[in-house]
Amino acid sequence: MTSAPTPWRLGTRRSALATAQSQQVADALSAASGRDVVLVPITSEGDVSRASLSSLGGQGVFATRLREALAAGECDLLVHSLKDLPTAPAPGLVIAAIPSRVDARDVVITRDGTELHDLPVAATVGTGSPRRRAQALASNPQLDVRDIRGNVDSRLSRVRSGELDAVILAAAGISRLGADGRPVTDGLHLEYLDLNEWPTAPGQGALAIETRVDAQSDLRAALGELDHAETRAAVDAERAVLAGLDAGCHAPVGVHATLDGDEVRLNAMVYALDGKKSIGLDETTPLGSGYARKSGSGDGAEAADGATSDARARGVGEDVARRLLERGAADLAP
Template sequence: MNDNSSRPLRLGTRRSKLAMAQSGQVAQAVQQLTGRPVELVEITTYGDVSRESLAQIGGTGVFVSALRDALLAGEIDFAVHSLKDLPTKQPEDLALAAIPPREDPRDVLVARDGLTFETLPEGSRIGTGSPRRMAQLNAWARELGKEIETVPIRGNIDTRIGFVTKGELDAVVLAAAGLSRIGRSAEVSQFLEPDAVLPAPGQGALAIECAMTNAPLAATLAELDDPYTRVAVTAERSLLAALEAGCSAPVGALADLSPSPDEQIVTEMRLRGVVGTTDGKTLVQLSITGPVPSSSEEAVAMGHELAAAMLDKGAAGLMGERAL
């Protein structure tokens, strides 16, 4: 990077409304930290232009690779990603400089007439592009004793909600954080609690990445890091990695941080994981609880421990996509 402090810092971002909104929030924070202007550099990724399902194109990294290429080529100084889109293996030449405080990690239902999942009528059609969501929604419907149809969809938030407003679908499932970041939380019909639907590993968190060769910028960006969010998502992502599953595999995970009785300090972390067939007929869902990890290594070990227990219960046979 050119050290000329008068030059704007170039932040690489995807072009979607959501990506631009969350990158804009990070740009403001970095501008306050550095006193330097930050300009957004819009980059189109393969995942943005492909119309295939994420499972077909091998979800892992399809929204990330073009941004990383621009970083390594020196075309941008840093990049902002949705953490759940990042492959679990971090490239040696790129630094995951900061993971800011996480937004609400839950999934939400946007349904016609403000219906909840429980009140959707028999045979309702629910749109989602995620095998993870399909598996858990179908399992939940089976528990309730009703039939639903999960319909594969792609597209940005406007497109997905449009399927409901136009009457093509009864509901869609989206990430709470995405709707919050673009100011559309009022359209949520129901927040789906993790007991019913575990989110994607890292959902609701952002990742700020820069080149390893730019140590001064990495050190500055690190001031935006939230250590509790980092250990939580590290545990979730290490579970995904140990299952050898890509980010479009039907795997959900969430690490909850529990405060002490006086709520002054966080003392425990519970890591939950789920793997299931998309028809919801078979789920492996387990959890472990332990002291809050004091390092990334401890968080990784926690994820690996839960993954081993899930594999013992047959999780490997439930994943359509296996990461190589």
């Protein structure tokens, strides 16, 4: 009798949200491959420390331990919230798939439905994101914005208890936690923020599935089936803006890209931390005919003329970053 193949091991943080989104990927990968996928819980520094994300190093604090586990063979693949992943590639690892993105917006959650710009003087708003802090103060300078940590449930409980008047979260996290019917925001009011006025973190709403460059060919092939071409091109453009700004700008950044045919629209904003000033660009750029590739082609697939859609999208983001710096984006840093 032929034994069943060994299940693939998917490394995940232990939080409810990380586990939920990892299980969704595991189910999709199992359906695409016919092979079992099991979750391997991994604890990162960001999960055990209560210090602010900026003091822990900001972006990447959740990814480092997971990547170490993957490189050491403790698991076969990882699922990251793409917005939390550094733009620099990790040696020996590759983002093998970026599934179709869900809602990229931020959402303000309150007890009574008062919108962010109408909250009264000294209303307390919780967020751990410097970008959201800057955007909130730009929308309503009278707010008392507080740096908070904790999972989604703990943040919502602080609104329910009256400790905070509002919190700002990613809509994607709310929807993924509620995918199993769990009443995540029962009794609270949600204000979804327009991406045109409130661009979010590069890659927000998207997941990155990472594996080793020497991963089994059947795993790479199965992951390729989960890759979504338009999402990958859009988030590559967004992350290229962030990468380009990192060299000379430490101010909060919001950026969102959308694809329409052979064009990409990129809306990028750089904010002073107090929200009093911002510099932005909102432009639509042709990517050239034939750039698009089929979903499911995985990383590195080529466009009709030999250039990857990813490289073209990254070029758009790099150009936007250069122009933002020319307009003084680096001067907005505290």
